[in-house]
Amino acid sequence: MALTGRTALVAALGALLVGIVLPSWTGVGAVVLPLLAAVAADLVLAAPVRRLTLERSGDPTVRLGEATTVDLLVANPSGRPLRARIRDAWYPSAWAPGTAFTASRHTVTVPAGERRRLTTPLAPTRRGDHHSGKVTVRSLGPLGLAGRQANLDAPWRIRALPPFTSRKHLPSRLARLRELDGRTSVLTRGQGTEFDSLREYLPGDDVRSIDWRASARRSTVAVRTWRPERDRHVLIVLDTGRTSAGRVGDAPRLDAALDAALLLTALATKAGDRVDLLAHDRHRRAAVAGRSPAEVLPAFTDAMALLEPALIETDLRALTSTALRMAPHRSLIVLLTGLDAHQIQEHLLPQVPLLTKRHELVLASVSDPRLDELVHAPRTTVEDVYGAAAAEQTRADRRRTADLLTRRGVTVLDAPPESIAPALSDTYLALKAAGRL
Amino acid sequence: MTVTAPPPATAEAAPAAPPADPAPARSRLRAHWRRSRWWLLSVLVLLLVGGLIAGIPGGSVHDPLDPRSGDPHGTRAVDQLLQRHGISSRTASRTDDLAAALRADDTTVVLTYPDELSYQHLAGLSALPRGERTRLVLIAPEQPLLNAFAPGVTASSYAEPTGTAPTPSCTLPEAREAGAVDLGGQSYEGRPGDTACYPVGGRDLLLSRTRGTQQVVVLGNGDPLTNRYLDKEGNAALALGLLGAHPHLVWQTLDQVDHATSTGRPKSLGDHIPDGWYWGTLQLLVAGLLAVAWRARRLGPVLTERLPAVVRASETTEGRARLYRRANARGHAAETLRRAARRRTAAALGLPHTSGDPDPTALLEAAAARLGRPTADLQHLLYGPAPTDDAALLRLANELDDMEWQVRQP
Numbered sequence: 094m095a096l097t098g099r100t101a102l103v104a105a106l107g108a109l110l111v112g113i114v115l116p117s118w119t120g121v122g123a124v125v126l127p128l129l130a131a132v133a134a135d136l137v138l139a140a141p142v143r144r145l146t147l148e149r150s151g152d153p154t155v156r157l158g159e160a161t162t163v164d165l166l167v168a169n170p171s172g173r174p175l176r177a178r179i180r181d182a183w184y185p186s187a188w189a190p191g192t193a194f195t196a197s198r199h200t201v202t203v204p205a206g207e208r209r210r211l212t213t214p215l216a217p218t219r220r221g222d223h224h225s226g227k228v229t230v231r232s233l234g235p236l237g238l239a240g241r242q243a244n245l246d247a248p249w250r251i252r253a254l255p256p257f258t259s260r261k262h263l264p265s266r267l268a269r270l271r272e273l274d275g276r277t278s279v280l281t282r283g284q285g286t287e288f289d290s291l292r293e294y295l296p297g298d299d300v301r302s303i304d305w306r307a308s309a310r311r312s313t314v315a316v317r318t319w320r321p322e323r324d325r326h327v328l329i330v331l332d333t334g335r336t337s338a339g340r341v342g343d344a345p346r347l348d349a350a351l352d353a354a355l356l357l358t359a360l361a362t363k364a365g366d367r368v369d370l371l372a373h374d375r376h377r378r379a380a381v382a383g384r385s386p387a388e389v390l391p392a393f394t395d396a397m398a399l400l401e402p403a404l405i406e407t408d409l410r411a412l413t414s415t416a417l418r419m420a421p422h423r424s425l426i427v428l429l430t431g432l433d434a435h436q437i438q439e440h441l442l443p444q445v446p447l448l449t450k451r452h453e454l455v456l457a458s459v460s461d462p463r464l465d466e467l468v469h470a471p472r473t474t475v476e477d478v479y480g481a482a483a484a485e486q487t488r489a490d491r492r493r494t495a496d497l498l499t500r501r502g503v504t505v506l507d508a509p510p511e512s513i514a515p516a517l518s519d520t521y522l523a524l525k526a527a528g529r530l
Numbered sequence: 531m532t533v534t535a536p537p538p539a540t541a542e543a544a545p546a547a548p549p550a551d552p553a554p555a556r557s558r559l560r561a562h563w564r565r566s567r568w569w570l571l572s573v574l575v576l577l578l579v580g581g582l583i584a585g586i587p588g589g590s591v592h593d594p595l596d597p598r599s600g601d602p603h604g605t606r607a608v609d610q611l612l613q614r615h616g617i618s619s620r621t622a623s624r625t626d627d628l629a630a631a632l633r634a635d636d637t638t639v640v641l642t643y644p645d646e647l648s649y650q651h652l653a654g655l656s657a658l659p660r661g662e663r664t665r666l667v668l669i670a671p672e673q674p675l676l677n678a679f680a681p682g683v684t685a686s687s688y689a690e691p692t693g694t695a696p697t698p699s700c701t702l703p704e705a706r707e708a709g710a711v712d713l714g715g716q717s718y719e720g721r722p723g724d725t726a727c728y729p730v731g732g733r734d735l736l737l738s739r740t741r742g743t744q745q746v747v748v749l750g751n752g753d754p755l756t757n758r759y760l761d762k763e764g765n766a767a768l769a770l771g772l773l774g775a776h777p778h779l780v781w782q783t784l785d786q787v788d789h790a791t792s793t794g795r796p797k798s799l800g801d802h803i804p805d806g807w808y809w810g811t812l813q814l815l816v817a818g819l820l821a822v823a824w825r826a827r828r829l830g831p832v833l834t835e836r837l838p839a840v841v842r843a844s845e846t847t848e849g850r851a852r853l854y855r856r857a858n859a860r861g862h863a864a865e866t867l868r869r870a871a872r873r874r875t876a877a878a879l880g881l882p883h884t885s886g887d888p889d890p891t892a893l894l895e896a897a898a899a900r901l902g903r904p905t906a907d908l909q910h911l912l913y914g915p916a917p918t919d920d921a922a923l924l925r926l927a928n929e930l931d932d933m934e935w936q937v938r939q940p
Contacts, residue, residue, distance in 0.1 A: 095827040096820060104817035112810025121813055180829040186837070198829070219837075229830030244830055339843030346843060404839055463844035467851075468870075475920045476855060478927040482863035483851035485870040 094136055095231050095242045103128055103238070128238075135234025139241045140175040140205075142230045147247040149225075154395075157256040160189065160216040163249060165228065167211060169203040176202050176233045177240075181213045182226030187251060189216035217253035220348070221399055225249040254394040255348070259356040259514035266360050266518045273526050291315045323365035325530040326424040327521075329354045330416050333400055334374035334407030336431030339461070341510050346459040347402045349510035350429040353457060356514040357427065357521055358393055362386045364525065369419055370396060373412040374403045382419055409440040413447060425453045425530050427517065432458040432491040432507055442497065449502045453529050456498055457506040457517050464488055465509075595642040595669065595752045597621060597781045602758035605642075605781070608769045612779060615770070619779040625651045631780035635661040638773050639780045641668050641675075642752060652678045665745040665775055669752040670716045680746050682721035686733050700727035702738050704771030708764035715751025747772060860923045861916030871930040872912055878937045901936055908933075 107124030115123060148166040155161040169175040179199045188196060192214070199211045217223050228247045233240035291307050294314035307315040331337075331354060337347040358368045365386075370393050372379040379396040381389075407430070416426060426448060430441075448454045467484035470477050495505040504524070508516040524530055594603035597619060609619050622628045622639075625647070631639045632655060641647075647655070656678035660666075666679060676683045696713060698705035705711075705727040717733035720726050726734035728750075735750035749772070754765035773779055842848075854863050869887060876888035879896040890913060897912075898905045911933060917923040 096824040098821070098824050101817050101821035101824050104820050105814060108810045108813035108817060111813040112806040116804075116806035116809035120809055121816065124813060125816055178829060182830050182833055184833050184835040186835060226833045227830055231829060242827065242829075338839065339841050339845075341843045345838070401838055404841075461843045461847075463842075464847060467844070467847065472924065472927045472931060475924060476851070478867070478923055479854040479859075479863055480848065480851040481927065482866045483847050483854060485866045486850065487847045489866070489870065 094239060096132070096239050097233065097237055099236075100128065100132060100238045131236055132239040135236045135239040136241060137234075138173065139232045139234040139239075140169060140171050140173040140177075140203075142177075142232045142241050142243040142245070144171055145169060145175070145230060145245065147228055147245055149247050149249040151249075151251075153250060154252045154254055154398075155215070155217060157217060157220050157253045159256075160214060161251065163213045163215060163225070163251065165199075165211040165213060165247065166208055167201065167203055167230075168208040169205060172205050174202060174204045176235075176237075178231045178233070179211060180229040181211065182229065183213075183215060184223060184226065186219040187215050187217050187223040189214070190218065192216075215251060217251060220253050220255055220397075221401065223251045223253060252395065252398050254398045255351045255355060257352060257355045257394065259352045260359075262356060262515045262518065263359055266356070266515070266522065267363055269522055270360065270364050270525075273522065290318055292318060322525075322528065322530055325366045325525075326420060326422060327357070327361045327366050327368045327530075328416060328420045328424050328426045329357060329368065329370050330412065330426060330428045330430075331370070331372040331379075331400065332374065332407050332412070332428065332430035333372050333378050333402055335402075335404055336407070336433050336436070338402035338404055339431070341459055341461050341463070344510070345402050346431065346510070347400065349459045349513050350457070351397045351400070352510075353514040353517045354427075354429060355390070355393065355397070356518050359390055360518050360521065362389055366425075366530070368393075371412075371416055371419055372396070372400050373407070373415055375405050375408045375411070377415055378403075380415075380419065407436070407440075409436070409444055413444040417447065420452060423451055423453075423530075425455065425521070425524065427455045427457060427521075429457050429459075432456075432460075432494050432505075434490040434494045437494045438497065442501070445498065445501045445503060453504075453524060454502070455504040455506065455517075455520055455524070457508075457513060457520075458491075459510050459513050460491070460507045462509045593643070593783065595755065595781075596783055598783075600757065602756065604757050605752075605755045607757045607760050608755050608766070608773065609779075609781070611766070611770060612774050615774055617774055617777055617779050619781065621781045621783045623783045625655070628780075628782060629655055629658055632658050632664070632666070633661050634664070634778065636663050636776045637661060637778040637780060638665045638667065638776045639782070640773065641666070641671070641782045643669075643782065647675070649674065660744045663743045663776060665747060665772075667747045667749060667772055669749050669755075671748060676718075676748070680720075680737070680739055680748060683724070683737055683739075683748060684719050686717050686719060688716055696728040696730055696735065698727045698736075699729060700725055700734075700736075702727050702736070704768060704775075705736060707771055708768035711754050711764045711768045712759055712762040713750055713754055713765075713768075715749075715753070717750055718748055745775075860918070860920070864916050864923060864926055867927055867930055868912055871934055874934055875912075875937050878934075897933075897937065901933070 104124065107128070111120040111124055114120065146168045148168070149163060150166070151163040152161055163181075165179075165181055167175075167177075167179065177200075179201060180197050181199065182197060183193075185193060196214050199213075201209050201211060203209045215223070225248060227244035229242065229244050231240045231242040291304060292315065294303060294308075294316045298316050302316045302318070304315050304317045307317075331347070331350055333347060337345060337350065339346050341349065354370070358370075361368050367383075368389055369382040370380065371377065378400060381392050381396050384392045416428075420426060445454070464484040464487055467480045468488070470480065472478050472481060491507060495507060498505050504520060506513070506516055506520055593599070594601075595605050597605045597609035598621070600606050613619055622631050628639070628641075631637055652675060668675060668679060671679075671685070673685050676685060697710045698708065700706070702725045711728065713728055713735050714730075715735065717730055717735050718726075718737045719733055720737045720739065723739070725738040725740075726736070727738070728735040737748040739746045753759045754762075755769045755773075760766050760769065853859075872888055872893060875897055876893050877883070879893070879900060881888050881892055881896060894905050894908050894912070897903075897908050901908070911926075911929055917926050
């Protein structure tokens with residue numbers, strides 16, 4: 094049961110009666126006893142809560158940063174009208190900041206035997222699954238003095254997908270891809286390209302691409318067009334360990350890595366390549382393989398939604414062996430990890446020959462713009478100088494580590510969070526143009 | 531979109547712009563006044579009310595007929611006269627003091643405000659055995675008091691002082707000595723045997739009843755005793771006669787008469803609060819408990835959530851900077867900055883890329899050519915000794931910065 098403010102108000106007004114008319118126990122009783130009787134009557138006459146049936150509906154997924162709504166259908170099978178205050182509880186990060194209290198409370202009247210739909214607006218602030226809490230119903234009696242209250246179950250889940258903010262870079266990269274493709278004539282023949290088709294010579298075409306044999310068979314001059322290799326395999330490996338947890342700007346490194354992976358996936362799928370995903374720290378966290386081009390991006394976003402950076406050291410040996418199992422044939426392996434000197438030199442370098450023996454390896458790392466800030470801050474105090482020196486030291490370590498990897502045939506990419514996604518796509522396009530897939 | 535209307539705020543603000551113009555100043559003053567007048571008014575009202583409250587009790591500290599009071603309605607004059615005649619005078623405010631005074635011998639007791647006594651106390655006091663050679667003076671008593679101390683006497687109408695002083699026309703020695711007095715107030719009718727003086731319209735303004743050596747005097751009002759009227763007619767003689775018959779005189783004073791409790795303790799603030807307030811407060815307490823019950827019941831449980839740890843990626847770098855600072859690692863910091871500057875300068879000058887440090891000779895030559903500075907100077911800057919103090923480190927850092935900036939200039 095629950096009381097309302099009205100009960101307290103009536104009791105407070107009763108103080109006037111007691112104080113002025115009946116200053117005695119009789120007076121107190123004359124106010125309190127009828128009030129209690131009214132409260133009891135309210136409790137008896139309130140619509141039963143436990144017999145309500147709740148039903149949810151709504152879009153179960155939302156991109157992070159966008160708003161969504163969840164509907165709650167309240168059916169009142171009892172013979173009494175339901176006047177209720179309902180709280181549709183969700184965990185705090187499911188609400189747009191500051192709206193948790195107002196948005197979760199509903200005041201509703203459901204006549205006997207009818208249903209009403211309540212809409213709860215949500216705007217998750219964290220990636221991943223958001224589960225609903227209990228639905229609390231406080232059914233008030235006809236006098237509004239007291240009511241029955243119960244917590245009901247109406248489980249629902251909203252999955253907040255990675256926002257994929259780098260989508261805006263996709264059109265320009267697709268245009269670049271088409272330039273690589275045989276559909277335009279600027280393409281030059283090169284290693285890793287395959288014969289596409291013959292077409293009529295147009296002024297401006299490279300004379301070296303004229304196919305004389307084909308020209309002999311027809312009345313016009315025919316040129317060969319080339320297109321990049323298709324049906325290559327790309328494996329994106331996400332390191333979800335300690336280094337991915339570091340917060341760069343106001344999001345962890347992992348979020349920038351996910352964004353880059355999504356852009357690369359969208360681009361590579363359009364380019365006709367097969368893309369698989371592996372997330373790994375000490376154990377395998379997620380793996381998506383063998384999806385058709387149409388469903389690969391939804392499958393990836395769905396799997397990525399649940400990835401959280403773990404504060405543990407990544408087992409690079411296990412990661413390598415899992416990745417190798419997922420890439421039995423020649424593949425482009427894109428490893429999104431940190432350029433942590435110790436970890437790379439101790440644990441990754443011994444694994445690099447295994448990976449590069451058959452595969453093309455790209456290592457992409459999200460750098461911290463804060464280092465640049467430290468280096469380029471005005472040097473007015475000794476603290477500034479030491480800060481700049483420490484940042485230079487960190488950058489030098491990263492560069493040395495990158496050099497070590499480059500010398501072993503790894504393509505290393507070190508870019509700040511806002512440009513890692515386009516940079517990775519450009520690297521992919523460059524590799525593709527060079528026929529290194 | 532070609533034309534945009536100016537925002538109205540700017541248009542309004544424009545006339546107020548020149549500060550030398552007196553009109554806006556006046557309007558600003560008026561705005562100030564408009565904004566603050568209610569505050570000023572409320573402060574004024576507060577001061578006024580406070581002054582009034584403070585001023586009210588300042589008028590008179592003593593009650594009328596108080597022997598300590600020099601006010602027109604006080605009785606200090608007659609009290610002083612009596613003391614000069616060798617009569618000891620004291621005041622009694624509490625019931626037990628009064629009772630003691632009534633029991634004592636050779637005492638005159640003046641009940642200046644007898645009606646202030648409660649019935650309970652009245653019954654107690656009138657039942658007391660009175661002392662020998664005593665006189666009890668009742669001033670303007672009402673009927674209950676008369677019943678208690680002078681049974682058979684009835685109070686009748688109130689007589690305004692006529693202006694013409696009534697004459698005693700009785701055998702009471704004090705009245706006969708005093709002659710005409712300026713007396714008014716309540717008039718009384720006694721039983722046969724009582725001495726009645728100063729008749730006004732068939733009733734008497736002074737009654738005296740004697741039982742052995744105990745005498746009760748009923749006086750219509752206390753005016754003849756007061757400072758203001760003591761010198762009128764025979765007032766002084768009557769007052770001295772009535773009050774000076776016995777060597778001890780006890781004045782009843784009002785200030786701490788207790789009529790609610792029989793223990794005679796001083797009244798506390800609580801005694802002045804009506805009962806209704808207590809019960810009303812009790813009911814409010816009940817309302818408060820109900821309000822607590824209302825607020826205490828949450829609409830569902832609190833939901834808690836596990837949030838991921840927030841680690842800034844630059845934490846280690848900034849920690850390293852603090853370590854440098856604590857250890858005063860000037861040499862190390864300078865070398866790090868120099869190495870970074872050498873690498874970037876070499877890149878900017880188009881020297882061949884090396885994974886380690888660029889070749890010193892080539893770098894110095896190229897930089898000297900680019901900047902037009904002596905090689906030794908640059909050698910000192912890029913490969914010089916470690917700075918020995920913080921100022922030198924700061925200077926070095928800024929010089930490296932400047933050099934790099936100059937190299938980058940086209």
